[in-house]
Amino acid sequence: MSDALDIALRLIAVFVAFLVFPLVIGQTEHKVMAHMQGRLGPMYAGGFHGWAQLVADGVKFAQKEDVVPAGADRRIFQLAPAVALLPYLLVLVAIPLGPGNVVGQSLDAGIFFVLAVMGVGVLGSLMAGWASANKFSLLGGLRTAAQLLAYELPMLLAAASVAMAAGTLSLPGILDAFHWWWVPWQIVGGLVFFTAGLAELQRPPFDMPVADSEIIFGAYTEYTGLRFALFLLAEYAGILVLCALTSVLFLGGWHGPFGADGLGWLWMLLKTAVLAFGVIWLRVSYPRLREDQLQKLAWTVLIPLALAQIALTGVVKVVIS
Amino acid sequence: MAPENPEKKSGWPGSGLAKGLAVTLRTMTKRSVTEQYPEVQPELAPRTRGVIGLFEENCTVCMLCARECPDWCIYIDSHKETVPPAAPGGRERSRNVLDRFAIDFSLCMYCGICIEVCPFDALFWSPEFEYAETDIHNLTHERDKLREWMWTVPEPPALDPAAEEPKELGTARKAADKLAAQEAAERAAAQQQAAGEAPRNAAREQEGEA
Amino acid sequence: MTLAAASHGFLSPTGVEIAFLLVGLVTLGAAVVTVTTKQLVHAALWLVVALGGIAVEYLLLTAEFIAWVQVLIYVGSVVVLLLFGLMLTKAPIGRSENADSGNRWAALIVAVASAAALVWVVTDAFRTTWIDLDGAVQGSTEASGRSLFQYWVLPFEALSVLLLAALVGAIVLSRKNDDRERSDGSERPGSGKQSGPREQSGSREQPGSRERPGDRARLREDQG
Structure with missing residues (x-):
């Protein structure tokens, strides 16, 4: 009975995180983006600095x-x-928050689970793009598919590099094997992973599939009401997942300079928040890449870099073992 | 990755990207320029053109403002009244009496030409701007409302210390000087005249004054 | 693996076995709908269900790694590629009556034959061996990797060579057009760095129709 209760509690916790953190990220985006553009952002809803806007x-x-x-x-x-x-x-179920057993469900092939399921999410955009009976939606769907195919590969390769370094595919296992010098060792892979993840989420500057100024909102053109809100929620949940995953794989998750025992979850949240801030920052700073630039970046920059990272990982791994 | 820009070759690769990030980060640390208007009143320039006030007493119904208005948004009605002659046996005078003076602020484009052309200083800019209405008809401000605006007109700014005197002051001073000179001359003449019979007169004057 | 006789028999199935059977039925149904539906994109989406069902079967057999790779490769990439192709060419909403091919009987025969062959091979290979689901996990990443690189290295490498050959072939096929163009218009200057290729072709006294396919080929190349 306590087993079932344990599982239920974990699932509820994951669900609450899933509902709360994307909203927090969205609100942060509202405010950070506004201040980066010399504005204030929402100020009314909820009274204090528009905290209830979302x-x-x-x-x-x-x-x-x-x-x-x-x-x-x-x-x-x-x-x-x-x-x-x-x-x-x-995906959120498999991401460890702290040392030991602070994870929704520890999976043997965690990396593969996470990446595989994230890839499935794009299927939703494709379905939406096709089913809307709208040429802009169809174009958005096409671009989504092209982008996914281009960026899935560098993302996988970069994640594989970490898996090689740790000798395991399980996310808590990777964190257990983590040392601080992994950060400089895997930094290239980390950058590739983060960039490719941004592209897979269709966040600016890789938001060609939803480029609102040319194809309106891509696959989501015809959506209204709650269904549209679900798509938006998916985008912000995607940011959360990407940032959490990047900090687990490349920044050591709950590892921190001090207080690793009690404050592990805080380090994890802090790293995730910093990365999420980076996502917002990039959105404000850079213009949108053109479709051909987008493809070129993936095939000529990210994939060679990821392969080089794998080679480096292999060499170092052999040398130190 | 990015094509080379011939104009700015300087910097290591990716310095342009870093520069972009720096710009947004710097902007974030600065105060935002948003006006939070309903909560915080905006700080307006002292001579802001908010609304036009009418100083009715100065209006002579010359109609210059209404004629110069590019939007035809000034409405003036008047009638003539005869004024009794100033002196007995003189001719009766007539003068214009203002019946209606209205400005339709839904048409007005705040060019201020009416104020410029008014030869009698009857129209003034006021910085008040919160007179939005839910019905467009209410934007036609009649003379009582225009007079209300008049009380919000700020005082004219002080002149520069070295500035020329305003013309009306100059004229007034000239008139006053002229009057004073005349009086002085009269007094002087009176004194000269009275010089002969001074002792007697002086005694009488002192008595009278006492 | 143990023999079936040593385990509980066919007549007292466990929950996992029932689930396995049900998911198998769903997978089979989805697969049948995939090949019979007249709506092209629906067929692709039913394929997702079928492939996902197979992944669940792997999971039920504790082969976690294989299951997620299945989702990653087939659902995440192959079907997306399929949908991309469909959307790029022709993806009408609703039924397309000409979706049937005249070869349906031949296809059916091939399908039944290959299914029979696979079933026969598998049953012949394993016969009555039974995976012990309650014992140590036999499909974990470590177990899969160990067996793959200890006992099955040669097939694995052969497959790699096959895939490499396919990759090289694809590159050769996609570049062939471009090479012919280049040998035709050999006087064409190397890719213009100062100005766009259009302007250069305009300044040359070459008919524009000659330049265009090359440009388009390069564009295609850029898009990968």
Whole structure:
């Protein structure tokens, strides 16, 4: 009985994190982006510096009519947001928050699980793009697919480098094997992983698939109300997952200069928050890459870098063993 | 990755990217320029063109403002009244009496030409700006409302220390000087006249004054 | 692995075995719908269900690593590629009546034959051996890696060579067009660094129609 209770508690904790942290990231994005542009951002909702803006947005989205275009493929159109959102919820289960057993569910092939399921999330965008019966949506879906195919590979290679270094595929296992000098050792892989992850999430500057100024909002053009909100939530949950994953794989997760026993979770959250800030910062600073630049960056820069990182990892691994 | 820009070759690779990040980070640490208007009143320049006030007493219904207005947003109605002659046996005078003076601020483009052309200083800029209405008809401000605005007109700024005197002051001073000179001359003449019979007169004056 | 006789028999299935059977049925159903539906994109999406079902089967057999690789490669990449191809060419919403091919009987025969061959090989290879799900995990990453690189190195390397050959072949096929263009217009200057290729071709007295396919080929190359 206590086993079932334990599992239920863990799942509830993961679910709460899944609901809270994306909103926190979204609110941070509102405010950070505003201040980086010399604005204030939301100031009304909730009273103190507009802290409840996203709650208000959610209420607004819930009130809106859920429109399905007449020419759309109804069932797939309605299914797509769930397909986009659920994988991130599943991924969150496998990410360790602290040392020992502070993880939703420890998996033997954690890296593969996480990357595989994140890849499935893109399927939601593809379904949405196709089922909307809208040429802009279709274009967005196409770009999403092209981008995923290009950036999945460097992401996998960079993650494989860490797995090689740690000698395990399990995320808690990787953290147990972590030493501080892994950070400089794997830094190239980390950059490749983070960049490729950004591209897979279609965050600026890699937001060609949702480029609102040319294809409106890509695959999400026809979506309204709650389903649209689910897509947005998926984007921010994706940021959370990517940042948490990067800090687990490349920055040592709950390892910190001090207080590793009691404050591990704090280090993990801190690293994730810093990376999320970086995601927002990049969005504000850089213009959108063109589609061909996007592909070129993946195939001519990131993949060679990732391969070089794997070679370096292999050499160092052989030398020190 | 990025194509070389011939204009700025300087810097290590990626320095442009870092520069971009630095710009946004620096902006984040600065105060934002957003005006939080309803909560915080904006700091306006002292001679802000907010609304136009009417100083009715100065208006002679010359209609210059209404005619110069590019938007035709000034409405003036008046009638003539006869004024009794100033002196008995003189001719009756007539003068214009203002019945209606209204400015339609839904049409006004705040060019200020009416204020410039008014020869009698009856129109003034006021910095008040919070007169939004839910009905567009209410934006036509009648003379009582225009007079209300008049009380919000700020005092004219002080002149520079070395500035020329304002013209009206100069004229007034000239008139006063002229008057004073005249009086002085009269007094002098009176004194000269009285010089002969001074002792008697002086005694009488002292008595009278007492 | 143990013999079936040593384990509990067929008639008293455990929960995992029931789940295995049910997921297998779902997978089979999804696979059948994949090949019979008249809506192209639906077929691709049903394929996702079928492939996902197989991944779940792997999971139930404790082969966690294989399961996630299945999801990663097939659901995450192959189906996305498939959908990409469909969207790029023709993906009407609704039924496309000409989706059937005249070879359906031949395809059915091939499918049944290969299925029969696979089933026969597998049953012949394993017969009554049974995976002991309650004991030590036999499909973990470590176990898979160990068996792959201890007992099956040669097939693994042969497969790698096969894939490499396919990769090289793909590159050769995609570059062939470009090479012919280059040998035709050999006087074409090396890729313009100062100005765009369009302007250069304009300044040359070459017909524009000659330059265009080369440009387009380069564009295609850029897009990978």
